[in-house]
Amino acid sequence: MDFQLSDDIKFLKQGIRQFIDSEVDPLAGIIEERDEIPERVMSMSKEMGLFGLSIPEEYGGIGIGMVGKCAIYEEIGRTHNGYTTVIGAHTGIGTVGIVEMGSDEQKQKYLPPMASGERIGAFALTEPSAGSHASNLKTTAVRKGDKFILNGSKHYITNAPIADVFTVMAVTDPSKGAKGITSFIVEKDYPGFTVGKKEKKMGLKGSHSAEVFFEDCEIPVENVLGQEGQGYVNALKILANGRAGLAARNLGSCDKLLEMSIKHAHQRIQFDKPIFEQQIIQHYLAEMALDVETLRSMTYRVAWMVDQEMKVIKEAAMLKLLGSEIYNRVADMAVQIHGGIGYIAEFPIERYYRDARITKIYEGTSEIQKNIIASQLHLEYK
Numbered sequence: 001m002d003f004q005l006s007d008d009i010k011f012l013k014q015g016i017r018q019f020i021d022s023e024v025d026p027l028a029g030i031i032e033e034r035d036e037i038p039e040r041v042m043s044m045s046k047e048m049g050l051f052g053l054s055i056p057e058e059y060g061g062i063g064i065g066m067v068g069k070c071a072i073y074e075e076i077g078r079t080h081n082g083y084t085t086v087i088g089a090h091t092g093i094g095t096v097g098i099v100e101m102g103s104d105e106q107k108q109k110y111l112p113p114m115a116s117g118e119r120i121g122a123f124a125l126t127e128p129s130a131g132s133h134a135s136n137l138k139t140t141a142v143r144k145g146d147k148f149i150l151n152g153s154k155h156y157i158t159n160a161p162i163a164d165v166f167t168v169m170a171v172t173d174p175s176k177g178a179k180g181i182t183s184f185i186v187e188k189d190y191p192g193f194t195v196g197k198k199e200k201k202m203g204l205k206g207s208h209s210a211e212v213f214f215e216d217c218e219i220p221v222e223n224v225l226g227q228e229g230q231g232y233v234n235a236l237k238i239l240a241n242g243r244a245g246l247a248a249r250n251l252g253s254c255d256k257l258l259e260m261s262i263k264h265a266h267q268r269i270q271f272d273k274p275i276f277e278q279q280i281i282q283h284y285l286a287e288m289a290l291d292v293e294t295l296r297s298m299t300y301r302v303a304w305m306v307d308q309e310m311k312v313i314k315e316a317a318m319l320k321l322l323g324s325e326i327y328n329r330v331a332d333m334a335v336q337i338h339g340g341i342g343y344i345a346e347f348p349i350e351r352y353y354r355d356a357r358i359t360k361i362y363e364g365t366s367e368i369q370k371n372i373i374a375s376q377l378h379l380e381y382k
Contacts, residue, residue, distance in 0.1 A: 003300040009068045016075040019048060028080040031206040032351060037083055045087065045117070050076070052115030053091040054099055059111035066241075066306040070248035070299055077252020081355035082206030084249050089158040089207070090114070092242035093363065094121025097167040097183060100241070101226035101234055106185060110165055122163035124154040124186075124212055125235050135178040135232055139214060141170035146221050148172070148184065150192070150214035158362070160195050160210040164188050167238070169231045170214075181231035185223040192217030203354035239363055240316040244306055246363055247299045247323035250356075254295060254327055257334040257352055258288045264338055275337075284333045291326045298322055314376035321369035324359035331356040 005013065024041055031037060045051065053069050055061025064072075069091075076084050098110055098121075113119040130136040139152025150170055157166075166186040173180030186193060196211035226234050262285060265276035275281045302319045305312045331353045335342035342349040360366045 001301060001304050003067060003304060005068065005071055009064065009071055012062075012064075012068075013071050013075055016048070016050075016072055017078075019044070020075055020079045024079045024083055028348060028351070029346070031080050031082055032345075035082075035205045035208075037086060037206045041083065042086075042117070049115075050087055051090055051117035051120075053087075054095045055111050055115040056099070059107055060115035061111070066244055066303040067300060070244055070303040073245050073248035074252040074255070074299075077249035078256040080206065081249075081253060081352070082204045084252075085158060085204050085207035086162075088242075088245060088249055089123070090117075090121045092245045093123035093238050094159060094163070094165075094167065096241050097123070097225055097234060097238045098165075098185065100237065101183070102185075103222075105222065106225070110185065114165060119164035120159055120162050122157055122159040122166045123238065124157050124160075124166050124168040126156050127152070127154055135181070137169060137171050137181060139168070139170040140174075141172050141182060141184065141219065143172070143221070148182075148219045148221065148224070150184070150186070150217040150219055153211055153213045155196075155211040156199070156209050156362070157212050158207060158209045160212055161198050161208045166212070167225060168214075169235055172228060172231075176229065178232040179229050181235075182228045183225035183231040183234045184219050185225050186214075186217070186219060190217055190219065201358075203351070203358060236313070240313055241306060242363060243316040243320040243323075244299060244303045244312075246359070247295065247319045248303070250323040250327040250359055251292065251295050251299055253352055253356070254288070254292045254330040257330050257349070258285070258292055260349065261285060261288065261334045261337045268339075281337060284337055288330050288333055291330055295323055295326045314373055314380075317364070317369040317372035317376070320364060321366050321373070324356075324366060327356045327359050 023044060027038055027041060049062050052061030053072060057063035073088065076087055095114055098106060114121055127138055129138055139150065139154065141148040141150050152170065164187065168184045168186045169181055170184060171180055172182040192215045194213045196213065198208045198210050265281050265285065266274050268275045298319050302312055302315045305315060334349050335353050338349050341347050344350060
């Protein structure tokens with residue numbers, strides 16, 4: 001395995017770091033207070049090509065592999081997680097399905113404007129009765145002539161209020177269970193499709209999610225994504241692919257938390273000396289550093305496997321589980337090291353602590369990841 005980055009990726013990574021440090025991070029407090037990403041930041045992100053990370057060059061994207069994407073995601077993860085999620089949801093689960101399973105016509109139509117950020121992507125799988133039980137979908141799609149008629153709803157859909165293109169899973173043959181689910185590309189302007197109100201969340205300010213509704217929503221037959229009846233398999237592939245990217249973003253946040261904690265430990269004086277000299281603080285920092293390097297190693301290993309087109313169902317689930325557990329653990333230790341100011345909203349540690357919590361839930365809960373790992377172990381060793 002070779003995780004070495006090309007000179008082009010190193011150069012891009014350096015540029016992204018400068019952009020994050022100089023343009024995005026100084027506005028983190030404003031994003032948190034106003035619950036929105038400043039338009040200037042969004043525009044600059046589009047100009048830098050961040051919305052085209054997953055899209056091949058022939059369609060206007062950057063055209064880099066998973067190892068390269070994780071290098072960029074790691075840098076993006078160092079700043080406000082709401083901003084990170086807007087980018088990540090678009091370039092990950094919002095885009096990957098069309099890149100990997102779309103027809104030539106679908107790619108030509110949708111990918112160029114998605115690469116430029118002109119059109120934002122979202123992924124609509126979760127329903128009130130089908131969260132962790134993703135195959136228990138109630139949204140239906142019935143074919144009538146050259147169209148499918150969608151009825152149902154989805155909730156907790158990241159980017160829904162700003163998205164233009166949705167990858168939607170719906171039941172086309174109820175008698176076949178998971179094999180009767182089909183993927184569709186749905187545009188926000190299709191008649192019968194509406195987006196509900198923004199959901200108020202504990203964290204991820206600036207990244208908005210909402211419920212979406214389909215009421216006799218007409219979808220052209222040519223907007224079936226992949227093969228009819230392969231929607232559940234498609235969803236698993238999209239989610240598995242996205243888990244390396246999510247872990248890389250978690251890695252960036254953990255690295256920033258470690259960096260801030262080391263700096264604070266050197267500056268904070270207690271009992272006439274920096275708290276860095278207290279053994280318990282040294283132990284916290286050592287544990288945080290170990291977690292960061294463990295997550296880094298597994299993130300790039302799984303990213304490399306994706307680039308080699310290897311099966312990564314088990315490894316991606318392990319990485320999702322590890323990344324969320326480590327992020328939450330590192331954030332907790334960072335709060336403890338910072339003491340009182342780690343609990344005050346005007347300082348960033350408290351924000352990271354809240355934002356970390358969702359990583360155990362979205363894109364597959366920690367419990368579901370354990371189920372996936374166990375099921376793959378069963379297949380390997382039975």
